[in-house]
Amino acid sequence: MYESLKTPFTPPASLEEIQQHVETYFDVVSSSTEVHGSIPIYLYRIEKEVHTKQPFKRLLADVREKDYTVFLQKGDTSEYLRIIAVPSIRQPRSVIRGQKEAVNDVKERMIGEKEKRKEAGDQLPTWTIVSLLLTLVTITFAGYLLTSAFGEFSTIPLILTIFFYVLSLFSIILFHELGHMIASKMHGIETTYPIFLPGLPTIGGSFGAYIREKEPPVNRDELLDIGLMGPVFGFIVAMIVTVVGILLSKPNSNGNSLSSLPLPLLYQYLSQVLRPATGNLNYHPIAFAGWVGFLITGLNLLPASQLDGGHVSRALFKGKIHRILTYVIIGILLLVGLYLMAFLLFFITRGRHPPPLDDVSPLTTKRKIFAVLSWLLVVLTFPPLQFSTLSTF
Incomplete structure (x- = not known):
């Protein structure tokens, strides 16, 4: 994959140049260079400090000017912390986990960077439009089935x-993504x-949408x-939609398909208060x-993998937890x-x-308090569903 790299990679700055910036904000104990392939990675061992957040942000701003x-x-x-410095030729959603991954990431971004960006820029709006149209079709068909009933x-x-x-x-889904953006x-x-995800009309017509951060x-x-x-914005709209929907619902001794579903705790409470x-x-x-909006909120806030709740969990805990x-x-x-x-999460x-x-x-x-409150939101919005129950629609 990397045979096209004929000449050694020349770093935009030396170990000493970057170290000068690091020493402005941290006490450097030692420094070293590890070369993987042709990519030099600078490693700095620093004294452990209590307050690192703002000094690191200022350091990042400085070294980004050095690419x-x-x-x-x-x-x-x-007793020590470690700072890793790598050339920052970026690609959408490039996340470096360690030294080896850093090298591979830089190598990939060096090859055909402009072509990849141009291709991604051409394709993304097309996929957004196509996914939007497909999702509108499936949601509309779901609306037809529900309205007929x-x-x-x-x-x-x-x-x-x-x-x-x-x-x-669609407003629930759109505002969810707007929250992320x-x-x-x-x-x-x-x-x-955003890329929209069309879903089965029998369960609402959409599986939501997703966006990617470019860094x-x-x-x-x-x-x-x-x-x-994202979930907070979507939940606010889902609350408004639910209140309006319950107020428009009609008493009926037999109910309908939604009546037979396990309703989230918050949904039950709103039904009892409003009707x-x-x-x-x-x-x-x-x-x-x-x-459906409550379901999307509850599922997304589960503290797992790379769901929205997974981001919250990863921010709160170590990777192992x-x-x-x-x-x-x-x-x-x-x-x-x-x-x-469950299978998708495992995958x-x-x-x-x-x-x-x-x-x-x-x-x-x-933010720790908000993280804990997000788990409460899962309890309030997540119904204990089974696929056999969903087939009633």
Whole structure:
């Protein structure tokens, strides 16, 4: 793959030049160079300090002007930390986990960098548009199925009910992704456009969407912000949609397919408060959009792998604890019958969760509280589903 590298790589700065910047903010004990292939990686052993977050951010800003990126990690002993400096020729979502991975990442980015960026820039908007259209089709068909079932209880034309269902569910998905994009923008991280995921019409018509960050977050604070703001934005819209949908629902002794599903605790509470003593409800399609929104929120906030909740978990805990939590969540998903979700999590868990550049500085106390509250949101929004139950739609 790398045969085209005919000449040794010339680093944009020397070990000593980068060390001058490191010494501005940290006490350097020793330094060394490791050459992997033709890529020199600079290693600096520094004294362990209590406050590393702001000094590291300033150091990162300095060395980026030298076309370098630095990483702050735990050292080989408890008394020291380690800074790794690598040439920062970037590629979307390049996350360096260690010395070997750093070398491979730099090599890949050196080869055809401009061509890759141009190709990615041409393809991404196309995939966004195609995925958007497909998702709108599947959501619309789901709206048709739900509206037909609601039929006799509707006071507006069928096509308008379908439109409001599509608007409701798509708004939840869109605001979820906007939350991620806004958090990334706040921290100066570029993102791709969202790719929408069409789903089975019988379970709402969409599996959500995703975006990618073009570079890793600087520290755990940024990692948590990016992971958490998406579900929070989506949840707020899902709450509004659910309230409107329940208010539009009609009493019916038999109820409908949504009545037979296990409802999230928060959904049950809203139904009892907004429609007390009405018995079974024939839930409006908009109410079902809210139910799907709660499901998307609950699933995404599970503290596992690279889900949004996984980002929160990785920001809060060490990598080992994060991996243990992931396998616990996979086991729980198997117990409640979400076999496909469990398989997907197991598949993407084979690799490590990419750490932030600064994997040493802890979260702020405020963010730790938000992380714990996100688990409460999982309890409130996540229904114990089984695929056999979903087949009733």
